[in-house]
Amino acid sequence: MADDRATRSFSQDRQKFVSILSGELMEIPEKSKLGKCRSVIEFEKLNRVGEGTYGIVYCARDTKSNKIVALKKMRMEKEKDGLPISGLREIDILLNIRHENIVEMKEVVVGKSLDSIFLVMEYCEQDLASLLDNMAAPFSESQVKCIMLQLCKGLRYLHENFIIHRDLKVSNLLMTDKGCVKIADFGLARKYGIPTKPMSPKVVTLWYRAPELLFGSKTHTTAIDIWSAGCIFGELLAHKPLLPGRSELHQIELTIQMFGTPNETIWPDFPQLPALEQFTLKQQPYNNIRHTFPWLSEPGIRLLNFLFMYDPLKRASAEDIIESSYFTEPPHPCEPEFMPSFPQHRLKRRQAEENPKEEVKPKLNDSFKDFGSSSSESATKKRKQSL
Ligand SMILES: Nc1ncnc2c1ncn2[C@@H]1O[C@H](COP(=O)(O)OP(=O)(O)O)[C@@H](O)[C@H]1O
Numbered sequence: 001m002a003d004d005r006a007t008r009s010f011s012q013d014r015q016k017f018v019s020i021l022s023g024e025l026m027e028i029p030e031k032s033k034l035g036k037c038r039s040v041i042e043f044e045k046l047n048r049v050g051e052g053t054y055g056i057v058y059c060a061r062d063t064k065s066n067k068i069v070a071l072k073k074m075r076m077e078k079e080k081d082g083l084p085i086s087g088l089r090e091i092d093i094l095l096n097i098r099h100e101n102i103v104e105m106k107e108v109v110v111g112k113s114l115d116s117i118f119l120v121m122e123y124c125e126q127d128l129a130s131l132l133d134n135m136a137a138p139f140s141e142s143q144v145k146c147i148m149l150q151l152c153k154g155l156r157y158l159h160e161n162f163i164i165h166r167d168l169k170v171s172n173l174l175m176t177d178k179g180c181v182k183i184a185d186f187g188l189a190r191k192y193g194i195p196t197k198p199m200s201p202k203v204v205t206l207w208y209r210a211p212e213l214l215f216g217s218k219t220h221t222t223a224i225d226i227w228s229a230g231c232i233f234g235e236l237l238a239h240k241p242l243l244p245g246r247s248e249l250h251q252i253e254l255t256i257q258m259f260g261t262p263n264e265t266i267w268p269d270f271p272q273l274p275a276l277e278q279f280t281l282k283q284q285p286y287n288n289i290r291h292t293f294p295w296l297s298e299p300g301i302r303l304l305n306f307l308f309m310y311d312p313l314k315r316a317s318a319e320d321i322i323e324s325s326y327f328t329e330p331p332h333p334c335e336p337e338f339m340p341s342f343p344q345h346r347l348k349r350r351q352a353e354e355n356p357k358e359e360v361k362p363k364l365n366d367s368f369k370d371f372g373s374s375s376s377e378s379a380t381k382k383r384k385q386s387l
């Protein structure tokens with residue numbers, strides 16, 4: 001972060017850099033300690049809104065602009081040397097993209113010690129996981145269409161820019177009070193090129209993981225995000241997770257129960273997938289989507305099945321989904337601004353107002369001393385598990 005010559009890396013004690021040119025340890029000059037980044041003490045911490053695999057997220061007020069923002073503290077515990085790769089990828093990707101259905105990253109700020117780093121993002125009032133957990137009635141079909149269209153517009157933009165998100169799920173979808181859906185959490189996202197490099201099949205939270213990954217494929221394509229989008233679509237319609245596996249094996253079983261056993265005819269690359277050597281698959285010839293959503297129209301069933309094509313090459317693209325006749329038939333998608341507004345489950349504002357001792361407004365310089373101590377954590381842990 002320091003603004004001198006770029007040829008350095010963090011040393012163990014984090015207050016010095018090692019010059020790559022000379023190999024010498026060098027003190028970081030005072031004026032360069034924060035580099036061009038602002039300090040987190042310019043932000044007033046208001047509330048802790050979430051915690052996932054890679055970071056803790058706070059709602060905070062930027063005291064310079066008076067705007068409310070989200071601050072994601074990068075997790076560093078496991079890092080001995082420098083910044084975690086997930087955090088660097090997230091910063092790199094978010095800094096280079098801009099779309100109304102993708103959470104906007106405004107800047108990176110640093111804490112007092114150089115090893116705390118925060119991403120400053122636009123603040124979104126809800127995430128879909130906490131909403132689903134706290135809503136009394138499910139979303140109506142026109143609201144589901146509104147959410148899916150926005151998700152797919154964000155996804156189309158990412159895929160056009162050669163980015164695979166690799167962790168789409170309801171807790172990574174945010175919604176503003178104006179009904180705008182934003183894709184968030186780019187900790188696992190990757191840029192891909194041709195030829196594709198082999199990558200770990202252990203990505204994407206289990207419930208949303210595509211069959212090619214479950215069967216050990218190391219080729220990641222945009223189709224893995226589409227499968228996850230299908231799981232989100234099913235979850236919004238059914239008001240419960242579609243394929244809530246407890247283990248990889250159970251996830252495979254649930255997938256087969258829902259869509260039938262894959263074979264070479266429908267998926268030519270299937271017999272070559274690495275994990276197949278370890279399993280004997282149960283033969284289940286039926287597709288149970290129609291049975292699971294008996295009330296859904298023909299275009300709705302067709303669309304779901306298009307998202308859940310076993311063969312990633314045949315699976316829908318984000319553009320295909322947006323173009324689907326499901327979105328032009330009644331009930332029509334509602335406009336985002338007409339989405340209902342919801343109480344802010346995560347912020348627990350009332351609780352803070354009624355019990356000011358628990359949510360004391362900190363003095364400015366105090367703001368980020370006690371990171372991690374306040375707790376108004378959101379949403380079920382089970383959706384957030386990342387296996
Ligand atoms: N910009 C934001 N505005 C409001 N809440 C957010 C924002 N970003 C994240 N959150 C909340 O914090 C949670 C964890 O953030 P996320 O970026 O998904 O981190 P992780 O990589 O740890 O899963 C989200 O599920 C959401 O509830």
Ligand SMILES: [Mg+2]
Pocket residue numbers: 052053171172185
């Ligand atoms: Mg997350």
